[in-house]
Amino acid sequence: MTRTQQQAIRLVIAVIAVAVVVQFFAWYFPTHYGPTDTRLFASAMYIGVAAMGLNLLTGYNGQVSIGHGAFFGIGAYITALLMDHQYSWFGLNFGHQNFLSTIPTVAVVTFVIGALVGFPALRVKGLYLALVTLGLAVVFPDLATRFVKGTGGTSLVSLTSTELAAPRWFPSQLSAQDQWAYTMAFAFALLGLVAVWVLARSRFGRSLIAVRDHEAAAASVGIDLARTKVTAFALSAMYAGIAGSLSVLVVQNASGDDKLVTFQTSIEFLVAVVIGGTATVVGPLIGGFAVVYIQKWATDAFPNKPIISPATFGIVLIVLMYVLPDGVVGGGRRLRGLAGRTLRARRRRDVNPAPL
Amino acid sequence: MALFFTQLLSGIQDGAVYASLAVALVLIFRTTGILNFAQGEMALYSTYIVWKLTTGGVPVWLAILISIVISFVGGAVIERVVIRPVERASPLVVVIVTIGMFLAINSLTQLQFGSGEHAMPSFYPQHTWRPGGVLVSSDTIALVGVLGVECLLLYFLLQHTKLGLAFRGVASNPESSRLLGVPVGRILMVGWGLAAAVGALAGALVVPTTTGLVPSSMQQILVFAFAAAALGGFDSVLGAVVAGLVVGVADALTTGYIHALHGIDLLVPFGLILLVLLFRPSGLFGSTRVERV
Numbered sequence: 001m002t003r004t005q006q007q008a009i010r011l012v013i014a015v016i017a018v019a020v021v022v023q024f025f026a027w028y029f030p031t032h033y034g035p036t037d038t039r040l041f042a043s044a045m046y047i048g049v050a051a052m053g054l055n056l057l058t059g060y061n062g063q064v065s066i067g068h069g070a071f072f073g074i075g076a077y078i079t080a081l082l083m084d085h086q087y088s089w090f091g092l093n094f095g096h097q098n099f100l101s102t103i104p105t106v107a108v109v110t111f112v113i114g115a116l117v118g119f120p121a122l123r124v125k126g127l128y129l130a131l132v133t134l135g136l137a138v139v140f141p142d143l144a145t146r147f148v149k150g151t152g153g154t155s156l157v158s159l160t161s162t163e164l165a166a167p168r169w170f171p172s173q174l175s176a177q178d179q180w181a182y183t184m185a186f187a188f189a190l191l192g193l194v195a196v197w198v199l200a201r202s203r204f205g206r207s208l209i210a211v212r213d214h215e216a217a218a219a220s221v222g223i224d225l226a227r228t229k230v231t232a233f234a235l236s237a238m239y240a241g242i243a244g245s246l247s248v249l250v251v252q253n254a255s256g257d258d259k260l261v262t263f264q265t266s267i268e269f270l271v272a273v274v275i276g277g278t279a280t281v282v283g284p285l286i287g288g289f290a291v292v293y294i295q296k297w298a299t300d301a302f303p304n305k306p307i308i309s310p311a312t313f314g315i316v317l318i319v320l321m322y323v324l325p326d327g328v329v330g331g332g333r334r335l336r337g338l339a340g341r342t343l344r345a346r347r348r349r350d351v352n353p354a355p356l
Numbered sequence: 357m358a359l360f361f362t363q364l365l366s367g368i369q370d371g372a373v374y375a376s377l378a379v380a381l382v383l384i385f386r387t388t389g390i391l392n393f394a395q396g397e398m399a400l401y402s403t404y405i406v407w408k409l410t411t412g413g414v415p416v417w418l419a420i421l422i423s424i425v426i427s428f429v430g431g432a433v434i435e436r437v438v439i440r441p442v443e444r445a446s447p448l449v450v451v452i453v454t455i456g457m458f459l460a461i462n463s464l465t466q467l468q469f470g471s472g473e474h475a476m477p478s479f480y481p482q483h484t485w486r487p488g489g490v491l492v493s494s495d496t497i498a499l500v501g502v503l504g505v506e507c508l509l510l511y512f513l514l515q516h517t518k519l520g521l522a523f524r525g526v527a528s529n530p531e532s533s534r535l536l537g538v539p540v541g542r543i544l545m546v547g548w549g550l551a552a553a554v555g556a557l558a559g560a561l562v563v564p565t566t567t568g569l570v571p572s573s574m575q576q577i578l579v580f581a582f583a584a585a586a587l588g589g590f591d592s593v594l595g596a597v598v599a600g601l602v603v604g605v606a607d608a609l610t611t612g613y614i615h616a617l618h619g620i621d622l623l624v625p626f627g628l629i630l631l632v633l634l635f636r637p638s639g640l641f642g643s644t645r646v647e648r649v
Contacts, residue, residue: 123634127586131583132633142620142622143623146619146620308467311459311467314459317459321456
């Protein structure tokens with residue numbers, strides 16, 4: 001078999017595998033599993049979406065943020081408020097929208113805010129930048145408490161089941177609320193994954209990596225440092241914002257007034273990136289699942305002592321970092337490398353038997 | 357004018373607390389280059405030890421001393437057991453490990469001591485004075501006094517002892533220090549131990565001035581301590597102290613005066629930090645690194 005033939009066969013197998021997986025998750029899973037499972041899956045996927053964005057920033061571009069919970073919160077609020085309230089602007093009504101029509105607003109607003117936050121990153125680096133983003137995570141809940149007027153004047157915006165329901169054009173087999181939330185999370189996770197895959201292989205993706213690895217060298221070959229860094233920030237903020245929108249469908253409300261929650265959300269994204277595998281395409285999504293399911297197992301393992309579950313989660317995190325310092329994907333690659341080496345070594349032994 | 361000085365003093369009091377936890381962060385950062393997310397929770401655990409001892413009838417000052425000693429040992433053990441295996445890993449991995457510690461220590465503390473609120477005694481009598489209408493409390497005097505003494509001791513330790521020399525050597529160049537016979541591993545343990553001890557003192561002092569000891573007591577303080585450490589420059593103890601006070605005062609003065617900032621007063625310290633970092637990207641007192649191409 002020639003090389004091109006081999007490649008063609010591989011491509012066909014890959015396409016079929018992807019099609020089967022997509023088919024399974026898009027159709028079989030939501031129709032055969034109950035709301036508990038689909039909601040858990042959906043939350044893993046929106047954390048995965050936020051982590052994909054953060055991975056563009058932290059993994060590919062090397063800028064650490066521990067404040068993306070703020071963008072997540074902004075996305076959640078915009079979606080929830082647009083779905084809930086009656087807004088008019090210059091005589092045009094913007095309120096009572098369906099979920100999908102709020103996404104463009106979320107994308108644009110979080111992209112712009114992300115770019116604004118990205119500007120200090122041109123000067124402030126490393127840990128100092130991480131601390132600036134921490135400020136974002138800490139200040140955002142106060143701003144939310146002060147300015148968001150949701151249900152009953154509090155900063156919690158809760159939505160009714162009619163507001164959260166699937167639109168009428170949606171297939172009736174998938175139109176239960178949890179199925180709708182699941183499908184949206186799945187669709188955006190897939191979209192986000194493809195976008196990262198394309199971006200990472202593009203000129204922009206390569207310039208992200210170049211800037212991470214050596215700024216001065218990157219600038220010397222004509223990469224616009226400012227534009228690259230700010231765009232990375234803006235894109236990652238947009239991913240986090242859309243993840244926030246998805247969370248509204250899953251948890252059925254938007255609240256961002258608790259500092260600790262915003263901080264923990266930001267941390268969860270970072271944890272998802274690192275346990276999945278930094279600077280890999282599918283790593284963050286796997287990380288999202290790891291974060292959600294490890295926490296679930298930690299809670300289920302000690303049903304009478306809920307206090308232990310964060311400790312279990314924390315200890316699992318530490319152990320994971322010992323065992324897989326380069327994440328699940330990195331660990332998989334190492335394993336494959338190891339297997340490949342052993343195979344090659346065996347083949348070589350067969351071809352060149354030791355001289356007697 | 358009385359309001360101004362009252363606010364100023366309250367800011368200095370808060371600032372002293374942020375400063376002492378920031379000093380703990382800096383001690384660890386200088387030697388290991390790690391930002392320890394679990395610093396606040398380590399201090400929380402130490403504070404619970406103080407509380408537990410005082411409920412058993414131990415005088416408060418003795419309880420604090422015992423807790424400091426236990427914390428020193430505990431910090432050193434954490435460095436040796438938890439941090440050493442990932443010492444050479446990427447910084448992000450270490451960050452995740454300290455976050456794991458944050459979660460684990462917080463929930464183990466709740467498991468051991470319960471999640472209820474406890475009244476925490478202080479080692480000095482509660483008293484307030486009003487010279488010229490300015491509110492002065494014994495809390496402010498005690499916190500600032502202890503911070504001052506702590507800084508002097510640390511200064512002496514770092515600048516005038518053999519241990520301090522080794523410590524600074526490891527901070528600036530671990531490889532050369534090792535070649536010169538400095539036991540780098542043990543110095544790192546001492547760094548973590550010192551940080552834990554400093555944190556223990558901070559926790560034992562600050563909690564009595566707040567409403568009570570709860571498992572979330574140290575979390576907001578940790579955020580401010582991070583802010584102070586960034587403002588001062590991560591590798592400068594002096595910077596951490598000055599910046600802690602600056603953050604505390606900035607926060608207190610603006611909330612006292614600008615009504616529009618009510619509820620969003622955190623904008624002030626973080627706005628300040630952003631502004632300072634834009635002009636001095638490695639903090640007020642941090643050392644800048646020259647990048648060679």
